[in-house]
């Protein structure tokens with residue numbers, strides 16, 4: 513039987529001290545020589561990706577702007593909007609009420625929700641109910657479902673998870689308490705409200721769940737790490753929910769929409785903050801109109817402004 517000893521193994525010429533072994537040098541030379549070639553190849557692959565995937569997407573988005581899909585009829589349907597007492601929630605409530613939907617406005621600020629309910633009744637002649645709910649608490653959300661049933665508002669057809677806290681600032685500058693509250697309101701509320709209302713929608717074979725995320729949920733702005741993290745979470749949750757409904761066979765009658773607006777002039781602090789990077793926010797009315805249109809078209813993802821989203825997706 514042949515036996516090998518260390519000395520029997522074929523050896524390479526030993527490098528002189530400080531010199532690299534010959535195969536490593538060869539490997540390095542090869543990599544350096546191929547580097548420009550590799551860079552060109554990667555650029556070509558990127559270009560092919562843009563042409564093959566991006567351009568058809570861009571074309572279909574532009575087509576759908578000029579030839580929009582029919583909007584669904586929400587007359588008589590019941591829409592629940594969290595954070596309906598102010599900003600985007602209020603604007604969406606007006607948009608849906610103008611099309612004959614009945615509204616349940618949920619807000620931690622009951623007086624604000626009640627004020628908006630009065631506006632809806634007077635301006636659009638629809639029924640509207642206000643409830644004080646902290647949507648970051650599961651028990652509050654569960655009780656809301658009981659109250660809606662008890663008060664005879666009817667089954668929920670559209671759930672808009674809109675309530676959220678905007679937080680600008682660097683992660684290390686934010687207090688633990690504030691960060692925890694933002695995560696609770698911006699993320700947990702979507703999970704709790706969806707848990708509470710999804711089964712009924714599936715049973716009735718009718719429903720629509722809308723999650724309001726943000727452009728910060730598609731593109732991470734450095735001055736809002738915690739906020740951005742919560743909005744990426746909402747996008748993830750909505751994408752997963754959409755797939756869940758598809759594989760369970762419910763996606764024909766229970767729809768999902770993830771909404772990603774650019775900055776909107778809903779609050780003084782938002783407007784003031786944006787003066788520094790010289791961003792001009794959208795008006796609340798414009799954002800409300802575009803978001804409502806996307807919901808009524810049952811788009812799976814709505815970006816506001818619409819083309820901004822297409823370009824952002826192309827760049828990612």
Ligand SMILES: NC(=O)c1ccc[n+]([C@@H]2O[C@H](COP(=O)([O-])OP(=O)(O)OC[C@H]3O[C@@H](n4cnc5c(N)ncnc54)[C@H](O)[C@@H]3O)[C@@H](O)[C@H]2O)c1
Pocket residue numbers: 594595596597598599600601618619620621624645646647648674675676677678697724725726727772773774775776777778779782793
């Ligand atoms: N304003 C923007 O620039 C902008 C941009 C993109 C996305 N968004 C998102 O749109 C949504 C609405 O934002 P907005 O600018 O209209 O905010 P807003 O502050 O004007 O309104 C939010 C509403 O939610 C309510 N709310 C807060 N915490 C709550 C809780 N725990 N339970 C129930 N209600 C609660 C508030 O009382 C308020 O009425 C948020 O999710 C926000 O992240 C806003």
